[in-house]
Amino acid sequence: MSSVLPPVPSARTLWFTGLSGAGKTTLAQGLLARLHELGRPALVLDGDQMRQGLNRDLGFAREDRKENARRLAEVAKLLNAAGVTAIVAIISPYAEDRAMARQIVGVPFTEVHLDASIQVCAARDVKGLYARAMAGDLPGFTGVSAPYEPPSQPDLVLHTGGDSIEACVAKLADFLGL
């Protein structure tokens, strides 16, 4: 019995980092749709969603955020091994954790910074979290009561504060050679 691996068309991990409200989930779903149109197996690992499943035992303390990122990196690696592109959408505010993720996943790992200012994200406030955080109701909320360390050398920057979703997805598609 010979083992013939199925064709794996450049499975990779895209790691979307940015503030709450920067558009991580929206862009991840937009890119997912584009990949599916092309018949490419892909899956979104959304931070919020994962906290209801794999990471349901984790909170927002420093060590929990690290463990959150670690597990998603390990799962992304497994998906890649199965030929599935992983789109990880997670605030991941600490440079150290993103470096760890890159090391766990191996190549190709693409760090994408969704660069929208705190002002823009707070003004959107889709989930009403910024209002609560600014009222002192959410300790450890990234950008308000906890730090966000912007990537110093991201593989790609998307200006989600100004550019449209379509423009950002197009830039991603271009970057990926789709």
Place this chain on the structure above:
Amino acid sequence: MSSVLPPVPSARTLWFTGLSGAGKTTLAQGLLARLHELGRPALVLDGDQMRQGLNRDLGFAREDRKENARRLAEVAKLLNAAGVTAIVAIISPYAEDRAMARQIVGVPFTEVHLDASIQVCAARDVKGLYARAMAGDLPGFTGVSAPYEPPSQPDLVLHTGGDSIEACVAKLADFLGL
């Protein structure tokens, strides 16, 4: 932009449970090869291997075993969502944990009992673990110093103590309609 999902040929989760030495890893790899020959995306989630990655923070205490099973079930579910068949090879000695896994994954979930006696597994002792456990060196070793609860209603039973690997893979392939 319309979202067209790629074809997902009956992705499912196969949960291999059995004593250490019952042949979980070997059979998982055998089935994986068969699936790959057919061009079916599949991945093995091997308990031992996962303990070097996703589950590296877990030990063998009761709660750790439960968490081990929980995480692999969550990952299997994600793989299934991406169209990838997950073959989970993990002792999973507790019926409660396997029931939890079934609930997390949803259908189709196939519990496969690799039924080899403790005598056969201990005689094989590929990793030398039974000798150590019987010498009192490994507390909490399944079948020796910790319980194994055989499935009461497994979806499939493979008699890995007597039947050949080839026969067991053939039985699996038949069960799956491959």
